[in-house]
Structures are given as structure tokens and as C-alpha cells.
Amino acid sequence: MVLYATEPALADGEPALLAWTTVSPEEQDAIRHTPPPPLQGTWGGKPPARRTVRLFPDYGRDWPLWENSTETWNVGYATTPNDYGLSAELTQRIRAWHDVWEQELSALDRDPDAVTEARWRAEGHRIAELLAAEIGDYADIEHRF
Incomplete structure (x- = not known):
């Protein structure tokens, strides 16, 4: 339980x-495996029949999850695992992956360690696959890293 x-x-x-x-x-x-309810907000929007979620780390963001807003679906662009009802296991993997990017790979004053970067990219591809398994019924997954 x-x-x-x-x-x-x-x-x-x-x-x-x-x-x-x-x-x-x-x-x-x-x-x-059930799409989450619409996000709460004042726009009163309705999600499109098929959504696109992007896995992409960015400076100053807590989570590397993004979803384009449309006329009928304003999610504010940056999203969180809770917005999609992701499992605790996948949420933890996303958090750890994003933390490695912030701590090891995003520094502008030094080159990233090649081994760390290769492992991080491989984990990102695995996370994209897991995202597709959990929310692929209603969303396409894009990943850019």
C-alpha cells in the first residue's frame, strides 16, 4: 500500500x-498509466489530445521538464514531475540527473569531465525512455542535451 x-x-x-x-x-x-488531471490555474484550459514533454536542463530551473503552452493549454512552460504524476523512482532519477548537470556539467568556467558527461547523457536517454513508458499514453517525449 x-x-x-x-x-x-x-x-x-x-x-x-x-x-x-x-x-x-x-x-x-x-x-x-492515467493522464493527470489538468493543472490548476486561471486560464481554464484544456490539454491538447497529444502533448509534448521535453527533457532538457536549463539554468535556474528546479526541474528539466518543459511543455509548450498552446491557446487551450497554458502550463506555464516549465513543469514538475507532480504535473505528470510520475512515479517516485523516476522523480528521484530525474532529480539526480539534473543535480549532476548543475554541479558538474553546467559550469561555464571549465570543461566538463568527459566520462561524467557520457554517463550523464546515457542516463538522460534512459530517463527519456522511462518518461515515455509512464506518460507515453498521452505525451510524446523530446530530449535535448
Whole structure:
């Protein structure tokens, strides 16, 4: 069983406490393969039938996940693993991969270590495959690194 937080309710415009629920392994697998609900926001948008998620590290960003906004779907461009309901395992891999980029490969004042860079690129390709496995039912994955 896994504990999941349900969506917070609003009380007088303020977030209320989260409620917790348990999920069986079968339900967890169904959740993982179900498109997430639309992101909350004031635009009232609707996701396109097919979305494109890009895996790409960038300076000053917490996560290397991006999604182009459209007239009907404004996600603010930079996204997070929670926006897609990614598994904890994949979220941790993305975090570690992005941290290596920030700490080892993004410095402008030195050349990156070739071995570290090769391993980082290989892990990025594996992460792109895992992303496709988790959200490929509703999104195409692009990766640029």
C-alpha cells in the first residue's frame, strides 16, 4: 500500500488540510498509466489530445521538464514531475540527473569531465525512455542535451 495526498480543498479561499488515502499496488499501477488531471490555474484550459514533454536542463530551473503552452493549454512552460504524476523512482532519477548537470556539467568556467558527461547523457536517454513508458499514453517525449 502507498499513501497518497488527495487534492486540497479550499475553505474561504484558503487551502485546507490534505486528506490521505491508501492505494493498492493495482490501483497504483492504474494511477501511473492515467493522464493527470489538468493543472490548476486561471486560464481554464484544456490539454491538447497529444502533448509534448521535453527533457532538457536549463539554468535556474528546479526541474528539466518543459511543455509548450498552446491557446487551450497554458502550463506555464516549465513543469514538475507532480504535473505528470510520475512515479517516485523516476522523480528521484530525474532529480539526480539534473543535480549532476548543475554541479558538474553546467559550469561555464571549465570543461566538463568527459566520462561524467557520457554517463550523464546515457542516463538522460534512459530517463527519456522511462518518461515515455509512464506518460507515453498521452505525451510524446523530446530530449535535448
